[in-house]
Amino acid sequence: MVLSNAVSRKVPTRFLLLPCPFRSFASFTNNFSSVSQVVLEQNPESLNYAFQSKDNGIAFKNQISGDVIATYASLAEECTNITSLNQLNALIHVSGLGQNVSLGTKLVHMYARYSSMDNGRQVFDKMQKRDAFLWNSILRGYAWNGPYEEALSLYSQMQHAGIWADNYTYAFVLKASAGLSSLKVGRKIHCQIIRSGFESHVFVRTSLVDMYSKSSSIDDARQVFDEVPLRNVVSWNAMIAGYSRNGHAKEALALFYQMRWEHVVADSVTMVNVLPACAELRDLKQGKCMHDFVLRNGFDLDPFVGNSLIDMYAKCGSLEIACQLFDKMLWKDVVSWTAMIAGYAQNGCARKALQLFHQMLQENVTPDSIAIASVISACTHLGALEHGKWIHDYISKFFFKLDVFVTNSLIDMYARCGNLEVARQLFNKMPEKDLISWNIMLAGYGLHGLGKQTLELFAQMQDIGVEPNNITFVHILSACSHAGLVSEGWQYYDCMTQIYQIEPNMEHYSCMVDLLGRSGHLDEAERFIETMPVKPDADVWGALLGACRIHKCIELGERAAEHLFILEPTYPGYYVLLSNMYAEVGLWDKVTKVQRMMKEKSLKKTPACSIIVLHGKVHTFYAGDKSHPQFDQIIAAMETLA
Template sequence: MSSCLCVSLTTPTLPNRTQISEFPTNPKTLILERCKTIRDLNQIHAHVIKTSLFSNPSVAENLLESSAILLPISMDYALAMFCDIENPDTPLYNILIRGFTVKQSPEQAVLWFKQMREDSVAPDKYSFSCVLKACSRLGALREGEQVHSVVVKLGFESNGFVQNTLIHMYGSCGKVGVARRVFDEMSVREARAWNSMFAGYSKNGDWGEIAKLFRKMLGAGEGFDGVTLISVLIACGRLRDLELGKWIHEYVMEKDLSKNLNLITALIDMFAKCGEVDVARKLFDDMPERDVVAWSAMISGYNQSSRCREALDLFHEMQMSNMEPNEITMVSVLSSCAVLGAFETGKWLHSFINRKKMKLTVALGTALMDFYAKCGSVENSLKVFEKMPVKNVMSWTVLIQGLASNGDGRKALELFSLMLKKKIEPNDVTFIAVLSACSHTGLVDEGRKFFVSMRRDFRIEPRIEHYGCMVDILGRAGFIEEAYQFVKNMPVEPNAIIWRTLLASCRIHKNVEIGEESLKQLVKLEPTHSGDYILLSNTYSSAGRWGDAVRVRNLMKEKGIKKPPGCTLIEVDGAIHEFFAEDTAHPQSTEIYDAIEDMMKRIKSAGYVPNTTEARLDAEEDDKVLSVSHHSEKLAIAFGLIRTSPGTTIRISKNLRVCTDCHTATKMISKVFEREIVVRDRYRFHHFKDGSCSCNDYW
């Protein structure tokens, strides 16, 4: 045997107090039960060397197994012991290969398999199983294929044990088609083989194939286990296949498998992803005990269903239960904070991550960046980006989008150039962020160039979202006719978002004719979308055609179409407060309206003139000024003024586009009250300071 991979071993000494009078005929019980520590192993090893029992294959095998697999020590001792064995046979090699695989050194396991072949020791099914597992962990496809060729050469290709690990290896290395061919060639398939195939499809995101294969499994009457069901439930969640998910739920209840917490957690995740969040919560509440995975699945379910307040509430419950969150929990909670604009809560989460010394992985770092960007704190987003040890294309994309949304489109484009210099390949989502940067900053020529560059330089076929960005770039900049022709010449059928984007530009630039055509197309696609009628009504209003504006509003009433109310959120002292236009439901409503009256007086004295075109159309002329002063964002800002210390930044989030009057008023409020105010509306961020806005009135 080659000694190139071996290390030397000093013969261990036997402490005087230890006595092993006689070795049993079968030493396995003595060695495997007595060897609890490295000291025990040393004692027995010393004994077998002194008594010449080390030459007994059974003794050597059990000692090696204890050292290589059972005891939590480095492999050096096992390796040195192995190298002292004369002419080691197949089981000894298998133990060594398995030990390296188990102890997270799969590359060494592969090397020792090669050594085994060089030493002309014949591998058996266990050898192949161990080395293929090592290849799986390494993602070493080339080495796995070489092992496969040895499997065929030595006649093990029909061995079910080996076939199963081949399926797992190919699936782990992304060759799920090859894995399926091995699977289909099996004469007999146990649940383990099916599960390996499901795992391969899962790793490669082939959720539809999992559902199809499971139905085939059911049709063939094959037996399955909890591992099978967990794989299929994950696929059901991704596919939103509620029918199959419900069937599994009924099966679990019928077979009384509810004690399998991993299975119940998979059911929670499936129901949540399929929109049945309350069913998921019932399963969660009925669990006798919950681990961090169960908590994370439920919190994630609320987050993905846009029930972000409930996600934060459940996270607080999790903390009260003394359950430590993991990375997945934190990503979901940060995402909920981003949606709600819960800046203070998110900052606390960031400090929690630092206190717990949680690793700033790509997923967690990107979630933190996204949270800060969506709360209007792009400088903090940049700091997180710089601290991340590893960044992927999504990390860069989130930062580019954050800069674009926060009014720094030129810096976003500079970052995109830096990304390309660092050889980070952009994807289709990156180009949505880049085109958004052009749109928010009025960079029309740059937008045209990037749109062409997508297909020409990066072989990315534009999706409907990219076409929508181009319509926004052209329309927002006043090129309404060009935007209209662009829509008409699109190679894909324009959807409602495309026409709505064009209609919004028509409102800004008072283009009634193309606005009317846009609404005509929108009514065909989404006849009951209230925002479209309101956009055209406002287009008429901006052009001074009040009668037409009222006619469109009356048409909405006739069709029973209701406008969703404007809603603004603000976080104060860790609690989220919600305001609607002319709302009196808040406990401090009286104090807020007194603050509104004072606020409006002071900004009027500074030159603010109310824009009554933004008032309710049904408001009487005398009430229009009062109507605009009671918009939801003004109520939230007034609340922020009375509940936060002077000089504190006020951050609010609105579900609709900020209106012209509120935009003008907020500029004046920032100057008069010497406050920075960050407003996130449906489309972008506005940073108000000293009487001006980051958008430069281009939004």
């Protein structure tokens, strides 16, 4: 009773554990177990008693009982942070149990739970005897926390030590292989699994499915999945996730319905994997069906499902529903904020993306790289360079390392906003450049008509062995077009098709028409269109019409416009382009005719707008619009400048 009252009043541990009439080891064990909660809350004082007990002559090493080990193991589970775990580790060593394999396994497991693999590895390395449980514990830690290479290295040491792997061992090393996307290593482990007879285990087979799908070998993943004799929901989830992850959205949805047909009960993880497939297909109808399924099964309270729903609706263009779900969330994590910010940015609502980003910071939520990249994209869309610079400064202060994803977004922003010098500096400082990095820099030069710099950068890209793709050549041909490099444009078009065996698409064709048309080779541009192996789209004819306006070639421009009005009869831009071409040569009757056509079709030109970012707030001004709350003050200020 005294002990119970003391604990409830949180009396310091040293008073509970001071010398008492029962100075036996058994009494110490009982006392220590009873006050485990106090020990955890006031850990520093618990160590004092451990040393005091040793000084009073309790023979720890000679009186070790199963109860003591069980007590320590129980305390390990109760540790809520690294500090308490370190102190318990010290207490175990003081009591002479530092080489107990069971406690060592428990400590490694707990250190891994808190992502402290350095401490876990120290415990592992000090153990003179290691059983399969201890090996599995350290392998599991590295498989979940990384570095994955260390898990595979330890697995090799485990084999050399003569410890037989079991189904858990294989699951952990397969997860490490999947983390590295190493198909070669994964196949090797698969062979070892077959030889050791563990291939029939559902746990192992599910891990194989996950490994193959994360290594982009989706056919192998499906083959393993189909051979699983008794598939559980985890197996189905792994295969559905594999399809979603590798861009096979239709197959992911088909497998979900097959899963339902076979009466396998889906869980929240299933929905987290299915909803991205709906998002990839931009299938709002299918997404709403999945949302109904989520509500019927009570998965809507799962934050991961909630985040997936927000992302799905945003990518399907239904921002209103996405915003409603976001506002109703009881607890928003960084993924929730990122999904909403990215949704606004991807749907052209750059101003709302910036506002939400600032709200996120005000609520002390630390953004991740995807949120940062999304808000940088919003700055790029608005041309808000000053705001983008502020975000760049924020990244420099609070992010230890710029990843490729964020750096690419910064390069794109600076390049599109005209600051090519800073864009190139960031590009040059990148320790590792992916193909997207090169393409963004090429696009930046081409956008500003710097054809020479574009071709020089492409030459550097070729020299170091970076393989270009179809997007690379879109940027190169566009740069040649803006710089008037006709012969070079033909040269790189032939290089794309003949050397790199890249089949041209509509973007390449429209770039070539623009290149020929801008330079005055209008007849050649028309012949190019006529010899295309596919039917030209509106972009191709639009490029020709734009060139005809530049060179005042009315007859050819009218032929191009006829095709455009058939392909896209409701797009006002082409009518305006034709009208402007007529106006520039004084054909006012034809200008009136085009305007009449637009009126009959109820087509209106999208008004031009200007954007100003002031004190972190974006202000948009449309031509003829008087809706700004400070419109009168702005007009008055402008009159004072006149």
